[in-house]
Amino acid sequence: MESNELARLIMDAISDKKGEDIVMLDLQAVSPIADYFVIATGTNERQLNAISDNIREKVKEATQQIPNRQEGQGPTGWVLMDYGDVVVHLFSSQLRSYYELESLWADANVVVRMQ
Numbered sequence: 001m002e003s004n005e006l007a008r009l010i011m012d013a014i015s016d017k018k019g020e021d022i023v024m025l026d027l028q029a030v031s032p033i034a035d036y037f038v039i040a041t042g043t044n045e046r047q048l049n050a051i052s053d054n055i056r057e058k059v060k061e062a063t064q065q066i067p068n069r070q071e072g073q074g075p076t077g078w079v080l081m082d083y084g085d086v087v088v089h090l091f092s093s094q095l096r097s098y099y100e101l102e103s104l105w106a107d108a109n110v111v112v113r114m115q
Helices: 003-016 045-063 093-099
Strands: 020-026 036-042 069-071 078-082 086-092 109-114
Touching: 003 020, 003 036, 003 045, 003 086, 003 109, 036 045, 036 093, 045 078, 045 086, 086 093
Parallel strands: 036 086
Antiparallel strands: 020 036, 020 109, 069 078, 078 086
8 A cells, every 4th residue: 555545544544533633744855754644633532542543453454554663642642653654643632732743844745634
């Protein structure tokens, strides 16, 4: 599966669990870290856990792939899932505002934004 298809699959998995303000950033022209970042907000720790579980399940079902690494859980307010070419950042609204990843990566193109 191409990295943009994987990023869109992840966005759908986030949307399935009612994640908010889902953004797909194309980093290919600005960084070798990953091709895409997918960033989203969960309203509470249970939702953040449900979203990350759903991403893991949907990606494994479609690609047989699990994250190379996962950091954080719902209670921490930030879950990072590394799928190599696609990195997922799930935030509480407070930590998303604090870290402002979209501002940090302002040179990256916004491919899709789902409110």
